[in-house]
Amino acid sequence: MNHYTLITGASKGIGKAIAREVAERKHNLILVARSKNLLNELATELSETGIDVQTIAIDLLNANSHTELFSEVEKRGLSVNFLVNNAGRGAYGKFYKVPLEDHLMTMQLNNEVMVRMAYEFIARNKGKEHRCYLLNTASTASYQPVPKMSVYAASKAFMLFFSQGIRFELRKSNISVSALCPGPTESQFFEPAKMDKIWNDNKKYLMSAESVARIAVNGTLKRKAVIIPGLFNKLGAVGAKLAPQNLATAMSGMLFKG
Ligand SMILES: NC(=O)c1ccc[n+]([C@@H]2O[C@H](COP(=O)([O-])OP(=O)(O)OC[C@H]3O[C@@H](n4cnc5c(N)ncnc54)[C@H](OP(=O)(O)O)[C@@H]3O)[C@@H](O)[C@H]2O)c1
Numbered sequence: 375m376n377h378y379t380l381i382t383g384a385s386k387g388i389g390k391a392i393a394r395e396v397a398e399r400k401h402n403l404i405l406v407a408r409s410k411n412l413l414n415e416l417a418t419e420l421s422e423t424g425i426d427v428q429t430i431a432i433d434l435l436n437a438n439s440h441t442e443l444f445s446e447v448e449k450r451g452l453s454v455n456f457l458v459n460n461a462g463r464g465a466y467g468k469f470y471k472v473p474l475e476d477h478l479m480t481m482q483l484n485n486e487v488m489v490r491m492a493y494e495f496i497a498r499n500k501g502k503e504h505r506c507y508l509l510n511t512a513s514t515a516s517y518q519p520v521p522k523m524s525v526y527a528a529s530k531a532f533m534l535f536f537s538q539g540i541r542f543e544l545r546k547s548n549i550s551v552s553a554l555c556p557g558p559t560e561s562q563f564f565e566p567a568k569m570d571k572i573w574n575d576n577k578k579y580l581m582s583a584e585s586v587a588r589i590a591v592n593g594t595l596k597r598k599a600v601i602i603p604g605l606f607n608k609l610g611a612v613g614a615k616l617a618p619q620n621l622a623t624a625m626s627g628m629l630f631k632g
Contacts, residue, residue: 376426376453377401377402377453377454377455377456377504378401378402378403378404378426378452378453378454378455378456379396379401379454379456379457379458380403380406380447380454380456380457381393381396381403381405381406381408381458382406382459382461382487384405384406384407384413384416384464385405385407385409385412385413385461386407386409386561386562387559387561387562387563387583388511388559388561388583388587388590389407389458389461390416391582391583391586392458392587392590393405393416393420393590394584394587395414395584395588395590395591396591397420399591400423400424400425401412401425402425402426402428402438402452403417403420403427404427404428404430404452404454405417405427405428405429405430406430406431406434406443406461407432407461408431408432408433409431412573414429414430415431417429423622426619427448428452430443430446430447433528434461434477434487435483439529440487440491440493440494441482441494442622443491443494446548451514453498455499455505455506455507456504456506456507456508456594457492457495457508458511459488459491459492459510460509460511460554461483462511462563463479463480463484463558463563464484464485464526464563464569465480465523466476466569466572466630467522468522469524472525477525480526480529481525484526484530484532484533485529485532485533485536486604488510488536489535489536492508492510492536492540495508496508496544496549499548499549500547500548501547501548503548503566505548506548506549506550507549507550507552507594508540508549508550508552509549509554509594510533510536510537510551510552510553510554511533511553511554511556512530512531512534512553512554513526513527513530513533513555513556513557514555514556514557514602514607514610514611514614515527515530515531516530516531516533516534516553517534517610517611517614517615518614518619518623518626519619519622519623519626520627520630521623521624521630521631522627522630523630527626530555533553534555534600537551537553537599537600538551538553538600541599550594550597551599551623552593552594552597552598552600552601553599553600553601554586554593554594554601555601555602555611556581556602556603556607557581557603557604557606557610558573558576558579558580558581559580559581559603560577560580560581560582561583562614569630579590581582581604581607584602585604586604589601589603590603614626
């Protein structure tokens, strides 16, 4: 059976760049997001490398999207041995000023959907002959509370801890689990999150999605537990771990004050 890399959030940003990186390594792809046209455009581009590229346009916030997605994969006779659990969202602003529905959607997409996807993936692959990779996109926001992005940062801390926990459980199996912790990265994340004003003025601090993707795929294939792209982000994560938590929180609060 032909193996595929399935990437959620593949239509834009980091997911799209990971798709390009995987295509360069001649691995077949299943691209997943809501924007059908963007997925099809990317599939046309990446098919030119000679790999098979499939697209599945789906809103992962729909109930049972994960079962629909894996059923569709199986209906097409495909097998996923590399899952990039990447689609995510966030909202910027004081907790009580952002609509509650927005926070709940962030928790659902960044946590519940990712956990459900990981579960389906592990159920289909554990104990098989082939080697498998699960890459969960967390963030440098996983390392400390982030005022004005409290729900987002907590959702990313969850993903980092979840990834490390199941990695240990699966350490003797054929499945390697990694967490990707990018810092601020050029993508379309900031506009819907209403953070574009902050980062438009500070573009020099953003990493390119291409650099993040290259480091992410290399690190995953080397079976790294946690992948933090960029020296500045690595230092930030170490600093946040070492500093007293109220100091780390105050510093991220200053950085994200807008
Ligand atoms: N950019 C950063 O600074 C940064 C830093 C750390 C971590 N991250 C994380 O990196 C991941 C990718 O973000 P990005 O920066 O690449 O943002 P992005 O450019 O906004 O891309 C987000 C992707 O997720 C997809 N998506 C969003 N909602 C979806 C839904 N309901 N169903 C299916 N797909 C959905 C989007 O596709 P459609 O709109 O087509 O559905 C898009 O492909 C996220 O988990 C984010 O939290 C980003």
